[in-house]
Amino acid sequence: MSYVLGHNQYGKAEIHVVRVFRDDASAPHDLVDYNVSVSLTGDFADAHITGDQAKVLTTDACKNTVNSFAKEAGEAVREPESFGLALANHFVDDVPQVSGARIIIEAFPWQRAHGHPHAFVKNGDYVRTATVTKNAAGTTVVSGLKELTVLKTTDSEFHGFYQDRYTTLQPTNDRIMATAVTAQWAHEGVDVQWAESFAAVKDAITSSFAKAYSYALQATLWEMGTAVLDAASDVSEIRFSCPNKHHFVLDLSPFGVENNCEVHHADDRPYGLIEATIKRSEDVDATGAYDPGQAW
Amino acid sequence: MSYVLGHNQYGKAEIHVVRVFRDDASAPHDLVDYNVSVSLTGDFADAHITGDQAKVLTTDACKNTVNSFAKEAGEAVREPESFGLALANHFVDDVPQVSGARIIIEAFPWQRAHGHPHAFVKNGDYVRTATVTKNAAGTTVVSGLKELTVLKTTDSEFHGFYQDRYTTLQPTNDRIMATAVTAQWAHEGVDVQWAESFAAVKDAITSSFAKAYSYALQATLWEMGTAVLDAASDVSEIRFSCPNKHHFVLDLSPFGVENNCEVHHADDRPYGLIEATIKRSEDVDATGAYDPGQAW
């Protein structure tokens, strides 16, 4: 009957705020489009066990803070990492009973429509992400992207693999390789040019995917990860979670039609799921910088 | 007890086929990525009422046909409209008991990665669609797009509207306007340059959205529709279904922060839904060319 409250955290999730930069009437407008989630840790046992809410900053106030900071934080609002840092600093520094804050941001990119000063088209190629954590152990920043779908129509093999009694797959020397990249990378320090760093990492991922001859998705992850570490000196490690989006060559021979790796079924499920971390050195351990969801 | 079988149709839905064009070993590869749905009508009462399947072309054969045609149909495979025409003609012309076919295609665009000859990045800005219908009334083609999300940060008003006892909305002279465009347009005839026509329509939609000063989303639909009819002489009418993606200006005054149309809450639901048809003339009636779903 005398049970124990273990790890707990709370906050407001998915605060969808759009900030327009329009101070200068003669300049083109800019905007950022963020989906912000706040998680707080601290002295909140009473809220659970006795029902006393005296130390609870309401999740409604978390929402108000994010919205107000979208103006108050000034230039820091322009990049998700700097916006997350401003928010994490506020919650930990200004609310006494809060000892830790994790800010997770999805940033949706927009591109100018036909060069117009205030019209935009949403860029659906990827979603940019950021996770900022501040607690007794310090402050960490993880950048990321997801839903970046890439495909190569050749220069991909898969053979020479282990055989057990359940192995029926045929080896191949030519196949489509496709994946939707989810990647997150940890920075050393918080004094980074966030926009430039993100652009360098994203470019390294797509260009190394394009260039690398692939012997397996695992090998491609290694190629992409090392290219990122080459391109961005502020990145200490990168973690990938990449589904192998299977494109199966269809057998058209019953219909008298040749199929030279041309016609494929894009299958939904199941899919291979390949996950790997590539680190700058053995000393790197950024685990605490990521959000593990329910498995904290 | 003597009930009647009314309208019925059947087929295979969501055949996800990816075709690579790689005949010329020295040329860059191309690909198309289609999600194809086939609906057939005809002499299928027995399949329902007596359980006799003798006239039923299996949905599995529909799938095989689509996959095989992704090679057999040659250059027609390159555009969803011409691929749909090849399929509709086959089902109606070659299967005696089929009197009508409707082919619906979602085409997912890809762009070359860093100019690479066989690496691609998925373009998530929109999905292209096509609906081809062939039956006793003739053959019709509807092109379309969806999930094209556009936003303007100013040059949008909404005021002077009707007042009833449930009207509490305040008029505004400056607001964000945003929508995710779903549009479908009917062609006169089937002898159209599909790629060029699609590009012209898409360009007319985004450029007129950017340029038009807006007095309501209804007015913007009219601007976009007339721009499309100006730009593509093969289009007889266009139908829009556009959610008003509300961006509400947040009241930051309780926190002592000014908000000059800068910080907005991007709301999910409910949303205004504005739908309109713009036609070249009163004589145009393309209703039979569209797929009405369950309401056939």
Added chain:
Amino acid sequence: MSYVLGHNQYGKAEIHVVRVFRDDASAPHDLVDYNVSVSLTGDFADAHITGDQAKVLTTDACKNTVNSFAKEAGEAVREPESFGLALANHFVDDVPQVSGARIIIEAFPWQRAHGHPHAFVKNGDYVRTATVTKNAAGTTVVSGLKELTVLKTTDSEFHGFYQDRYTTLQPTNDRIMATAVTAQWAHEGVDVQWAESFAAVKDAITSSFAKAYSYALQATLWEMGTAVLDAASDVSEIRFSCPNKHHFVLDLSPFGVENNCEVHHADDRPYGLIEATIKRSEDVDATGAYDPGQAW
């Protein structure tokens, strides 16, 4: 240049309103959980062509109306059909420039938790739907359900079908049949006991699915449709749209394992899609009562 405005409609979509019935302090609470969409037609050409909004009832007022009617409409709120009728009557009768209204409601069922007077668990087995249309042609009501997933592990065959050059499917005398039922049915008149009618139709669908030996999903639709017309005299016709949720028997023989219709792969896409209307007589024509989406 002198283009024409064709069919147009507008309104507020997905107004998610939850109404609690708690007037009697000593009685258990009840609740309804509705997602309401309103579409209006009428004299709205100016809103598009000249930008004059003087006749436009704002979509915000549509939302306010739905929310206020969730109290004002009294007992009519308890069933989606009667709630839709109250709303459609209001918009057409009380707003002069509105000549037609279509109200579409998704109703999410809840069940009492452990018999508790005010605690509930969401019943995720299905979503109930209603479409009420009022215009110059009269008033119609369509009831429906969706996401009702049913499966039988035997008593399902499929053979004796048509053979063309793309037919490779093997006939079977024993297979899993499964579908997620989407059904909509039109009523004769608007003076119906909505709760009782819905319960009778839903019961007829699941019990006839269970009992009928199936020669094809088409035949099962006919069985379910005729059972509904037997069970509910107020229903004039029913329309089904049913995916064949394929469960493929897996070949386990490479692993030395017998598979007697026991182990199946539940596939996602593609899927057969079978759609049919079963009517009380040839005279029934309820097409105008359904919402055809963009294909009006």
Added chain:
Amino acid sequence: MSYVLGHNQYGKAEIHVVRVFRDDASAPHDLVDYNVSVSLTGDFADAHITGDQAKVLTTDACKNTVNSFAKEAGEAVREPESFGLALANHFVDDVPQVSGARIIIEAFPWQRAHGHPHAFVKNGDYVRTATVTKNAAGTTVVSGLKELTVLKTTDSEFHGFYQDRYTTLQPTNDRIMATAVTAQWAHEGVDVQWAESFAAVKDAITSSFAKAYSYALQATLWEMGTAVLDAASDVSEIRFSCPNKHHFVLDLSPFGVENNCEVHHADDRPYGLIEATIKRSEDVDATGAYDPGQAW
């Protein structure tokens, strides 16, 4: 350039297998419906760094194994936890280069249709989950459920909370409380009656939610967690992740309509997200038993 491969894992995700139990021709059929994901760790550096796949058990073989075990594993197939144990034991014990396996299963419940021996209706009220992990540290089992949506129309307060400059929320003594429960709980040992344990936990969650007078969602999580530990002696800790599904009382006073906590807007985003662990004692530390996704 000499970078390091950190933690990595791979496998096949979302193998959707449906097993029918029909051995006894005179008995009613049963079925289980599982979505299985396999993750393996071990000696896989070469697959990444040199491209040598000699030690890689293909993800296709993982799929075949799951499918074959759906028959081979006999009675263990009937519960997700015992099925997961059979699979984890196989991969670690029988494949030399595999040192760790994590099996994650979603189990979709079905209920018999009208008592019929082989017809079923999908029970959409919740999804059951299981995570089985076997590695050098031992074998652990986590059970869970998700998408169990509960609501109470009264007996819920929220007041007395902390005030900062961003706090504008009004306290309340009567409100709707609703959440979609995601919970996972760790077992002591692997010798558990899985079906009985799951039923006891699920019942404890819904009945304690119904009974507990709530001072905050945090307090309700504590009530539910302690009820689970009371009800299931094999459970060492339970972790909740519960969105506060906000139901805002609508202001109908502009329309002259009283609203006594009767009419609510069910909002989508943002939402409070409350997460907590309740443990049997301070000594419990089950962190390694859960799957943290990308944050391993």
